[in-house]
Amino acid sequence: MASSSKINKFEVESASETTWQYADACLIVVGCGEEADEVLARRRLEAGGRLCHITTAGPEDARVRVSDTDGGEGFFFWLTPPASVGISSLGRKLCAKVRRYWTKDGPDAFELPADHSLLVMRCNHGDHVYVTDGQGFAVCAMSGQVVVDPDIATAKTLDVGVRDQDSRSFGTFSWRFVIPAQLLLLVWQVGKMLLSIHHEMLASEGAMPWWRNLLMALTWALVCQAICTEMLTYAIAGEKPSGTILQVSSMAAAMAILAATPLEFSDFILCVVGLGGALVGPIISYVTSRHKFPQRRFLSSLLWTIGQLAGTAGCYVLMGAVGLVYALLIEGGFAAVASIYLPFATAFAELGMIIYTRKAYDKLVFSARQSHGHVVAGDQLGIAAAALVFSAHGFAEATRLVATFAGAVSSGGYSWIPTSCLSLALNLSARLGWSRFLIIQTIKKLFGGPAAMAIAAPSGWSKLHDEMKIYAGYFRFLTVLALVIARGIAHGMQASTFNLSAACVLVTAMVLEVVEDQIVVNELLPVNPVGPGLLKAEAKGSNANPAQLLALEHRIHFPSTDPWRVQEVQPPATGSHGPRKSMTKDLTADFAELEPEDQEWRVCLGPLEDSRWARLRRKMGQPRSLITSFALHGLREMPFHCQLAFIGVVCEYTAALLAMLLGPGYMRGLSAAPMTEGRIVALFFWPVPLKG
Numbered sequence: 001m002a003s004s005s006k007i008n009k010f011e012v013e014s015a016s017e018t019t020w021q022y023a024d025a026c027l028i029v030v031g032c033g034e035e036a037d038e039v040l041a042r043r044r045l046e047a048g049g050r051l052c053h054i055t056t057a058g059p060e061d062a063r064v065r066v067s068d069t070d071g072g073e074g075f076f077f078w079l080t081p082p083a084s085v086g087i088s089s090l091g092r093k094l095c096a097k098v099r100r101y102w103t104k105d106g107p108d109a110f111e112l113p114a115d116h117s118l119l120v121m122r123c124n125h126g127d128h129v130y131v132t133d134g135q136g137f138a139v140c141a142m143s144g145q146v147v148v149d150p151d152i153a154t155a156k157t158l159d160v161g162v163r164d165q166d167s168r169s170f171g172t173f174s175w176r177f178v179i180p181a182q183l184l185l186l187v188w189q190v191g192k193m194l195l196s197i198h199h200e201m202l203a204s205e206g207a208m209p210w211w212r213n214l215l216m217a218l219t220w221a222l223v224c225q226a227i228c229t230e231m232l233t234y235a236i237a238g239e240k241p242s243g244t245i246l247q248v249s250s251m252a253a254a255m256a257i258l259a260a261t262p263l264e265f266s267d268f269i270l271c272v273v274g275l276g277g278a279l280v281g282p283i284i285s286y287v288t289s290r291h292k293f294p295q296r297r298f299l300s301s302l303l304w305t306i307g308q309l310a311g312t313a314g315c316y317v318l319m320g321a322v323g324l325v326y327a328l329l330i331e332g333g334f335a336a337v338a339s340i341y342l343p344f345a346t347a348f349a350e351l352g353m354i355i356y357t358r359k360a361y362d363k364l365v366f367s368a369r370q371s372h373g374h375v376v377a378g379d380q381l382g383i384a385a386a387a388l389v390f391s392a393h394g395f396a397e398a399t400r401l402v403a404t405f406a407g408a409v410s411s412g413g414y415s416w417i418p419t420s421c422l423s424l425a426l427n428l429s430a431r432l433g434w435s436r437f438l439i440i441q442t443i444k445k446l447f448g449g450p451a452a453m454a455i456a457a458p459s460g461w462s463k464l465h466d467e468m469k470i471y472a473g474y475f476r477f478l479t480v481l482a483l484v485i486a487r488g489i490a491h492g493m494q495a496s497t498f499n500l501s502a503a504c505v506l507v508t509a510m511v512l513e514v515v516e517d518q519i520v521v522n523e524l525l526p527v528n529p530v531g532p533g534l535l536k537a538e539a540k541g542s543n544a545n546p547a548q549l550l551a552l553e554h555r556i557h558f559p560s561t562d563p564w565r566v567q568e569v570q571p572p573a574t575g576s577h578g579p580r581k582s583m584t585k586d587l588t589a590d591f592a593e594l595e596p597e598d599q600e601w602r603v604c605l606g607p608l609e610d611s612r613w614a615r616l617r618r619k620m621g622q623p624r625s626l627i628t629s630f631a632l633h634g635l636r637e638m639p640f641h642c643q644l645a646f647i648g649v650v651c652e653y654t655a656a657l658l659a660m661l662l663g664p665g666y667m668r669g670l671s672a673a674p675m676t677e678g679r680i681v682a683l684f685f686w687p688v689p690l691k692g
Helices: 015-025 035-046 088-092 152-157 176-204 209-236 243-259 269-278 280-288 297-329 333-370 383-409 417-431 432-447 451-458 460-472 477-491 498-522 532-538 582-587 611-617 640-662 679-683
Strands: 027-031 051-054 064-068 107-111 119-123 127-132 136-146 553-556 600-605 605-608 624-625 632-635
Touching: 027 035, 027 127, 027 269, 035 051, 035 088, 035 152, 051 088, 051 127, 119 136, 136 417, 176 209, 176 432, 176 477, 209 243, 209 269, 209 280, 209 297, 209 383, 209 640, 243 269, 243 280, 269 280, 269 297, 269 640, 269 679, 280 297, 297 333, 297 640, 297 679, 333 383, 333 417, 333 460, 383 417, 383 460, 383 498, 383 640, 417 432, 417 498, 432 451, 432 460, 451 532, 460 498, 460 624, 477 498, 477 640, 582 632, 640 679
Parallel strands: 027 051, 027 136, 051 107, 064 119
Antiparallel strands: 119 127, 127 136, 553 600, 605 624
């Protein structure tokens, strides 16, 4: 529950420490869902904590029982509400979402069904809630800080903060912000491209290209620098940047880009210049916040910040290189090789960046905090670490689209068809877990199960990566659509999509993206099964580690050689698939009678599943559903300006890569043919007037 294995096992030195560990895990509010409940819930979410709200009929609800119990030290339950209970009206106000297979966006919030009962158990150092159906079978069992029927005074004054930064959930995107952000950026990109085409057409030999740098400076100052400043300020200073810091970074980025005007840098390099300017704000924030974080150490914070830059700016450069090689293969007449190279190269580069993210965070943040305290301060999961995952997929998807689109524009052929089909197959296999499943089975046959888990086991990071694919695959289309619209306005509709093949690429890629997401989100094809080897590996972990995939609970020892503990959930004659009533004695027994050896840490497991794909998984060795880790449960919505900024960065990367592969002049309709040579030079510099 906290960042050290010592605290994870609740072997703590003080009662107050144990109490806030439970409070950090989850704030559980039981009430009628009116004003006080909403105020308290919103305060908790704004503090970045995990929340569960259970709507009842209020203080007179006979279904709710509160029991004070002595003892109970160390017990921790985490059977989260199933999707079948739905979302309450308050939950919809709080943007709660239905749980997907591996992730849960927003808080848990449901209305207690009429035939269910709720038991609140208050122990010495932590509280527990236990929801049963009409037959007495468990529906939900969670531990945390429980507040029953709060009044408005309590709602406004209760401490809802999160002390242990590693007990938070990852940050993520949301459709309510992504959709308007994309519409705004599409309009901006069209206007920017039209202005660029106009001024490039008027440019003369020896003129200073002030319009290029001005457009890029405005883009970075108004849009892109926000995510850079946010993630780097969190990384080095451990706090959210103030409005002043954001303004300083905007001005510094814009000034750096404008100062580079005489150098005739390409847009690809100007993005790097803008990132360099955005570093000013985070450095100022670090200096001015030294008194707030006494445990923070400069070297530890600096190393993590460098890791951030390597995983974001480094990914930007890496994916650009992948796209460049693809274009060179097409240019050299190796279309068949290029069609195989692109999906595999981007997939391996993307996978490599996710592995890097996990290793970097574990070494530079998680392990450092375990050993030396919060030497890297603040919340690193909401924006900073998550930005590494966003970058890997956002840039990889943009590279796939741009390289395929540019190849179609240059050749006019249809060699992109096998590339697109192979990419779809690889993406589906990866997102549904079958690629990893086959790798694990192969390594298991060759070297044994422990080696397979050590090398290829999924983690919280890899599943966050899969979650981001639901959103980040669409960002890449904005720049290409803007280019098509701008060329249509400037040069006529006949020239807008270059040729028929390029138009087909764009339409096909958009359709395939929607198809892929619908298959994954609605599980039209099955998610891979999990084997007992993963359960054994995960049982050795910690709820506080973001690499943890499955949540852990601390309960009465269950003597069984079956890692799935199917005896707990064997359906009785009634047909219920919930945990048997006899297996809930650890919630109702006299805690004082239990010895420490009667308890154990174990992986949280849900009920038996009944869907057709669940039956397939059962035949392949996974009889029960899984409860995912703290980091993946209650994913936090990033602020609108951060989502807008990240989409903006992907747009700029897409435009820069298009210019590198097609030529900045041909891309804008100023040249008769695509660039065929000088791509390396064009990566760094654009002449005036534009050529190629």
